[in-house]
Amino acid sequence: MKTRLIWGNLVSGDLKKTAAFYTALGFKQHHGSEELVSFVFGETSQFIINFFTEERLSNPVNGGLSILKNANEAIFSLSADSREEVDQWVEKVRKAGGTIFSEPQHYEQGYTFGFADPDNHKFNILYWPGM
Known part of the structure; x- marks a missing residue:
């Protein structure tokens, strides 16, 4: 059995x-409707995050996801090719209206x-380095 695509579903x-936030960051929109907007993450287009309205995901089949204010449901990690690229992401996120919860820092041999x-x-x- 082969997994062709992976979707993350968030509220x-x-x-x-x-849609405006992720478009400002440069992600490609995959789908959009009144109930969801989807974006492709990664160059291979095999990981898509769907952002649904809370009403749509309140259906018991989907497990009743909601927006967490004081906890982490998950933290998605996105790779960069250099330290300079990480710093460029910081500026893009700030301009798009995102919140920096961890300022740029060296972590072991990496930068994040x-x-x-x-x-x-x-x-x-x-x-x-090397990844």
């Missing part, structure tokens, strides 16, 4: 704001920072 409090989108979904950008 958005405002789909238009979510963490940000949250308008709904507090967490990401970190990481440069790790």
